[in-house]
Amino acid sequence: MQSTIKDLIDKSAMSKLQYATIFVCFLMNILDGMDVLVISYCAPAIAKSWQVGPEALGIVFSSGLAGMTIGALFLAPFADHMGRKKMILLSALLMGASIMLTAYTTSVPQLILLRFLSGIGIGSMLASTAALTAEFTPNRTKDFWVSFVISGYPVGAVLSGMVAASVVPASGWQTMFQWAGLASFITIPLILFFLSESIDFYLNKQPKLALEKANGILGKMGLPQLHKLPENTSKAAGIPVKRLLDNDFKLSTIQLWVALFLAFGCLYFLTSWIPKLAETTGLSMSLAIYAGTVFNVGAFFGIIVQGYFSSKFGLKKTISIFLILTAVLMVVFKWFIGSDWLLFLFALLGFTLQGGFVGLYAVAARMYPTEFRTTGLGWAIGMGRLGGVIGPAVGGVLIGMGFLMASTFMIFAVPVFFAGVVTFYIASKDIS
Known part of the structure; x- marks a missing residue:
C-alpha cells in the first residue's frame, strides 16, 4: 500500500500542498541560519557592553554548537515517534523563546544556557525539515528539493548579517535578538496551518485517526483515498x-x-x-x-x-x-x-x-x-x-x-x- 502511495506521488505533478510544505521547511531553515549567526554578528557589541574577553565568547559560541549536536542526536529522533510537524513546531517554539530571552540576559552564564537551548531547537529543526521534505517529494526530484530546503540556512546567515549591520549600531544587540525571536514566533501559525504531517508517518506509526488524516492529505494532493491502513509493523522495528x-x-x-x-x-x-x-x-x-x-x-x-x-x-x-x-x-x-x-x-x-x-x-x-x-x-x-x-x-x-x-x-x-x-x-x- 505504501509503495502504491509512493508510486502515485512519483508519477503525479506536484500539488499546492507539496509546494507549501517545501516553502515552510525552507523558511524554517532560513530562521535556522539567522539564529545560528545572530550571536556572531552581535558578539562585538556584547563584548564591549559587558567588558568580556574572547575566551568567554568562545564558550558562548561552543555552547550553541553543543546544543545543535544534542538537538540533532537526541531530540530529532523523537520526530519518528511524535511526527515531523510536531517536532518542527516544538523546535520553532524552543528557538523563538530562547532567542527572545537572550535579549534580556545580563551575564555570560545566562547567555551560554540560552545559546545551548536555542542550539537544541536548531539541531532538531534541520533534521526534521529535511525528512519531511524527502517524504513529500517525488523520487525524481527528491535530491533537489531536500537540498533546496537546506539552502535556506545560508540565506538566513546572509539576511541576519544584513539586518544586524543596521540594527545593532542603531538600536543595540538586544534589539537584534528581539527581532530574531519574533521572526521565529511569527512562523508558528504557518507551521500550524500550512504544514502537513508526513503521510508515511501516518501509515507507519498509525496514531489516532491516522486513516482520516492521511486521506485528508491525499485528497488535497488530488490522489486516491485509502480504504484501510497497512499492517502496523513499527513496534517490531x-x-x-x-x-x-x-x-x-x-x-x-x-x-x-x-x-x-x-x-x-x-x-x-x-x-x-x-x-x-x-x-x-x-x-x-x-x-x-x-x-x-x-x-x-x-x-x-x-x-x-x-x-x-x-x-x-x-x-x-x-x-x-x-x-x-x-x-x-x-x-x-x-x-x-x-x-x-x-x-x-x-x-x-x-x-x-x-x-x-x-x-x-x-x-x-x-x-x-x-x-x-x-x-x-x-x-x-x-x-x-x-x-x-x-x-x-x-x-x-x-x-x-x-x-x-x-x-x-x-x-x-x-x-x-x-x-x-x-x-x-x-x-x-x-x-x-
Whole structure:
C-alpha cells in the first residue's frame, strides 16, 4: 500500500500542498541560519557592553554548537515517534523563546544556557525539515528539493548579517535578538496551518485517526483515498538508533558519518577563520568585510546547483566532485594571497564545500526508511558537528604553531578530499 502511495506521488505533478510544505521547511531553515549567526554578528557589541574577553565568547559560541549536536542526536529522533510537524513546531517554539530571552540576559552564564537551548531547537529543526521534505517529494526530484530546503540556512546567515549591520549600531544587540525571536514566533501559525504531517508517518506509526488524516492529505494532493491502513509493523522495528547500525545499514551509516565528520570539520574551520583569513592574507579592508557574506552567497548557489545535478547524474558522483573540487581550491589558495581575487575564491569555496556537504543530508534522507529517517538524519548531522567542534580547534593549534595560512589550507584539503572519496563509495543501494 505504501509503495502504491509512493508510486502515485512519483508519477503525479506536484500539488499546492507539496509546494507549501517545501516553502515552510525552507523558511524554517532560513530562521535556522539567522539564529545560528545572530550571536556572531552581535558578539562585538556584547563584548564591549559587558567588558568580556574572547575566551568567554568562545564558550558562548561552543555552547550553541553543543546544543545543535544534542538537538540533532537526541531530540530529532523523537520526530519518528511524535511526527515531523510536531517536532518542527516544538523546535520553532524552543528557538523563538530562547532567542527572545537572550535579549534580556545580563551575564555570560545566562547567555551560554540560552545559546545551548536555542542550539537544541536548531539541531532538531534541520533534521526534521529535511525528512519531511524527502517524504513529500517525488523520487525524481527528491535530491533537489531536500537540498533546496537546506539552502535556506545560508540565506538566513546572509539576511541576519544584513539586518544586524543596521540594527545593532542603531538600536543595540538586544534589539537584534528581539527581532530574531519574533521572526521565529511569527512562523508558528504557518507551521500550524500550512504544514502537513508526513503521510508515511501516518501509515507507519498509525496514531489516532491516522486513516482520516492521511486521506485528508491525499485528497488535497488530488490522489486516491485509502480504504484501510497497512499492517502496523513499527513496534517490531526495534530502537531506531540501533537500526542505523543493523547489517543492512551499518557500512553505509559509518561511511556517511565519516564523510560528514570530515566535511563539517573543514567547513567550520573556514567559517570560524574566514574573518581572520581576510584580515591576514592581504584582502583590502573595503572587501574584507564581505568575506563571510560571499561565502554564504556562494553556498546558496552551490547547494541549488548540486541539488539539480544530483537529480540528473546521481548523488554520490555529484557530491564527490563538489568535495574534491573544494580540496583543489584549498590547495591553490596560496596563489590568491595578496589579491582581491581572494574574495572570489571564498565564494567558490562556499559553492563547492557547502554544496557538497548539504548533499550528504539528501543521502541520509534517501538511505533510511520512514520509520527512522529523522533519527538517521539527526545522527548524521550530530556526527558531522563533532567534526565541526574539532576543525576550528585544530586550525587554531596549527596557526598557533606558526603554520602559514596557505599551509593550513593545504592540510585541511586532505580531510575534505577523503570526504569526497568516502562519499563516492557509500554502499547503500538506495543511493545513485
